[in-house]
Amino acid sequence: xxAFTIISTxxxxxxxxxxxxxxxxxxxxxxxxxxxxxxxxxxxxxVILYLIFGxxxxxxxFFKLKAQVKRQLYDANYKDKSTAEKQVTFNSKKSEKLAQxxxxxxxxxxxxxxxxxxxxxGKEAFETIFKAFENAEHFIHLQYYIFEExxxxxxxxTLFKKKVEEGVEIRILYDAIGSFELNRRxxxxxxxxxxxxxxxxxxRFGSFLFTLNYRNHRKIAIIxxxxxxxxGVNISDKYLRSISDLGIWDDTHLFxxxxxxxxxxxIFIKDYYFASNEHLLLTKKYLPAIEPAGDIFLQIVxxxxxxxxxxxxxxxxxxINLAEKSIYISNPYFIPNSAMMEALRIAALSGVQIxxxxxxxxDSWLAKYSMLSHxxxxxxxxxxxxxxxxxxxHSKLIVMDREIASIGSxxxxxxxxxxxxxxxxxxxxxxxxxxxxxxFEKDCDEGLALxxxxxxxxxxxxxxxxxxxxxxxxxx
Numbered sequence: 332x333x334a335f336t337i338i339s340t341x342x343x344x345x346x347x348x349x350x351x352x353x354x355x356x357x358x359x360x361x362x363x364x365x366x367x368x369x370x371x372x373x374x375x376x377x378v379i380l381y382l383i384f385g386x387x388x389x390x391x392x393f394f395k396l397k398a399q400v401k402r403q404l405y406d407a408n409y410k411d412k413s414t415a416e417k418q419v420t421f422n423s424k425k426s427e428k429l430a431q432x433x434x435x436x437x438x439x440x441x442x443x444x445x446x447x448x449x450x451x452x453g454k455e456a457f458e459t460i461f462k463a464f465e466n467a468e469h470f471i472h473l474q475y476y477i478f479e480e481x482x483x484x485x486x487x488x489t490l491f492k493k494k495v496e497e498g499v500e501i502r503i504l505y506d507a508i509g510s511f512e513l514n515r516r517x518x519x520x521x522x523x524x525x526x527x528x529x530x531x532x533x534x535r536f537g538s539f540l541f542t543l544n545y546r547n548h549r550k551i552a553i554i555x556x557x558x559x560x561x562x563g564v565n566i567s568d569k570y571l572r573s574i575s576d577l578g579i580w581d582d583t584h585l586f587x588x589x590x591x592x593x594x595x596x597x598i599f600i601k602d603y604y605f606a607s608n609e610h611l612l613l614t615k616k617y618l619p620a621i622e623p624a625g626d627i628f629l630q631i632v633x634x635x636x637x638x639x640x641x642x643x644x645x646x647x648x649x650x651i652n653l654a655e656k657s658i659y660i661s662n663p664y665f666i667p668n669s670a671m672m673e674a675l676r677i678a679a680l681s682g683v684q685i686x687x688x689x690x691x692x693x694d695s696w697l698a699k700y701s702m703l704s705h706x707x708x709x710x711x712x713x714x715x716x717x718x719x720x721x722x723x724x725h726s727k728l729i730v731m732d733r734e735i736a737s738i739g740s741x742x743x744x745x746x747x748x749x750x751x752x753x754x755x756x757x758x759x760x761x762x763x764x765x766x767x768x769x770x771f772e773k774d775c776d777e778g779l780a781l782x783x784x785x786x787x788x789x790x791x792x793x794x795x796x797x798x799x800x801x802x803x804x805x806x807x
Contacts, residue, residue, distance in 0.1 A: 419443050419628050425653045426628075426735060426759050432649055433632050433757065436642040441630035441759065444623025445589030449738065449763065450562070451770055453570025456584040457483060463554045463586075464490055470500040470617065472553040474531075474599050476509035476546070476740070477565035480517060481574075484566065488520055495525040503528040504599070504606055506547045509565075529606040545636050548740050548751040550584075551599050556619045559592040561585055561631075561754055562738050563727050577692050577723035583661075585738045585756050588624035594631035598754055628759035632739065635752035643741040643755060644748040648674045650731045657684040659730040659771050663723070665689050665702050666744040672705065679712035686715040688775055690724040698744070700800035703793075710783040717778040724774075727755075728767065736764040 419441040421427040430441040450456040464471055471494065478484065491501050503521065505513060507530045521528045531547040552560040562584030564570055569580045587595065600612045612618075634642035651658055651674040658678060665687060667675065679685050687709065693699035706716055730736045739755025741747045758764065 421628070421759065423734065423759075425655075425732070429646075429649055429653060429735065429757070430630055430759070432645060433630055433642065436640045436645055437633045437638065439594045439631045439633060441628050441757070442590040442594065443628050444625065445587060445591045445627045445629040446625030447588075447627055447629065447758065447763065448586040449767060450564075450584040450586060453564055453580060453582055453584075456560075456562070456564045456582070457570070459586050460552060460560055460584075461486065461490065463552075463558050463560070464494065467494060467499050467554045469555045470502070470553075472502050472551075472596070472599050472603070473566075474504040474547070474549055474551040474602060475566050476506045476548045476550060477567055478503075478505040478510040478513050479565070479567040479569070480512070480514055481568035483568055483571070484517065487566070488517075488524070491521070491526055492524040501526045502603060504531050504547070504602055505529075506531050507533045508546050509548070527607070527609075529603070531602060531606050544750055546746075546751050547602060547635075548747065549598065549602070549754045550740050551595060551754060553592065553596045553599055556596060556617055557588065557592055557621050557624075559587040559595040561587070561595055561740070561756055563725050563740055577690075577694060579722045580725045581719065581722040583726040583728055583738050587629065587756070589627075589629070590621045590623065591629040591631055591756070593618060593621055594633075595754070595756075598631070598633050602752070627763065630757040630759070632737070632741075632755040632757060633753075634741070634748075636750055637752075641748050643753050644668075644671070646737065646755065646757070647671065647729060647741075647743065650729055650735065650737070651675060651678050654678055654683045654731045656732045657686070657730075659686045659688075659728075659768055660743070661688040661724065661726045661728045661771060661774075662743045663690050663693070663725050663727075664695075664698050664742040664744045664747075665705070666698065666742075667705060668745060668748070671743065672708075675709065675714070676712060679709070679714055684715075685709070685713070686717070686771070686775060688717045688719060688724060688771060688778065690722075691718040691720045691779065692723060694723075697800050700796045704797035704801035706781060707783075707786055710781060710786055715775070716781045717775040718781065719774060719778045721777065728771075730764050730768055730771065733764050733768050734761045735759055736767050738767075 419430065421430065421441075434440045448459065450459055471491075495501060503526060505528070510530075518528055532545060550560075550562055550564060563582040564584045567580075568574060569577075570582060571579070573579050596618065600617070603609060603612060632642055632646055634640075634644075648671060651671070658675075675685060689702060693702075710716060726738075727741055728736065728738050736758045737755050738758070739753065741751075741753040741755050747753050
């Protein structure tokens with residue numbers, strides 16, 4: 332038997348096995364068909380891509396992550412007690428239904444007594460965050476998808492050296508892929524000044540195939556256990572100045588005071604435990620009793636590959652389904668699945684006003700054209716679609732009926748729904764929602780509004796690009 336025959340036979344067996352597992356364990360027909368095409372069109376490479384990115388580990392137990400099992404056991408042992416606390420009383424049935432979904436799906440109840448400040452730009456976010464760092468007395472806990480070299484990083488090093496000398500404990504988590512370019516020398520500088528810094532899901536031999544596809548996309552900062560930040564802003568200079576063709580990144584972040592900070596902090600503590608094996612954070616020192624700071628109802632939404640349910644997706648679909656007047660969505664990666672598109676169709680046909688704000692430029696050809704492929708249908712249904720041209724829109728927000736708003740890290744794509752660890756904050760307050768809507772509408776007025784008839788006349792090349800990208804969108 333020749334070497335060619337052996338290799339061909341081995342390839343055929345592996346291909347058949349891969350297709351068999353796709354058919355048997357595939358969660359969605361569209362995604363399964365896309366993976367079968369990839370395997371057939373890209374010999375060997377397609378099978379490798381499927382092993383890394385395609386296996387449905389929630390259903391295929393042989394490939395289930397040990398870390399995923401450990402995280403679920405952690406939840407069983409250290410479950411947040413908010414579900415046992417007195418429930419918030421809502422005046423709105425819509426709010427009550429949404430809050431119940433999130434409570435049952437991710438175990439975090441809505442909390443009353445919060446004060447928030449919506450930070451509309453990177454400049455405003457960093458100024459507020461650094462001020463909170465300056466005032467820290469006990470500890471600072473940071474978790475970001477991207478830690479990038481630059482002026483912000485240098486300022487952190489300088490400030491954290493001062494705070495450690497004052498006796499403040501500082502812990503940092505960064506994602507191994509999102510912060511891939513983070514210099515080893517910089518990491519050592521943090522450690523040299525006394526900062527505990529760890530990578531989340533590091534790329535190591537033996538676990539590479541099972542961790543590469545699962546990233547921690549959260550952005551969380553906790554100061555002294557009673558002040559929190561979350562949203563879409565990473566640690567990078569790109570939010571302050573243009574360092575690429577995309578221009579300055581335009582994002583939305585959230586400053587929080589009050590009982591909801593406890594929920595946000597528990598997410599960090601869980602992730603920190605799995606990055607460092609450090610148990611000591613589950614104490615009153617780090618989880619103090621938090622007094623009310625305002626009158627806003629706030630609910631933290633947590634989702635990831637270890638979750639029992641795709642909570643971020645469920646949150647977005649439920650907000651669309653519950654809408655009676657309007658849905659405003661701002662997102663850089665608007666790649667809705669079939670369930671999301673059906674919810675939007677029903678809403679639009681029911682008379683709900685839909686407005687979508689997305690960036691004109693994108694950092695991914697596949698993501699851009701996959702997103703554009705949905706626009707003709709949405710425009711035909713009467714949705715308003717606007718392209719932000721002045722900056723790269725990176726905000727991840729959705730507002731329902733100008734009453735309930737969500738700000739966080741979750742995109743409208745399969746990666747955020749199924750593969751990434753994400754965090755959103757649900758704001759049950761019409762005044763805050765109204766302010767967000769007014770800023771959103773201002774951005775729409777300054778952006779490029781798409782016209783349905785004009786959009787229909789785009790080139791055949793453009794339509795083919797959209798069709799190809801859309802076919803592979805379930806793999807994103």
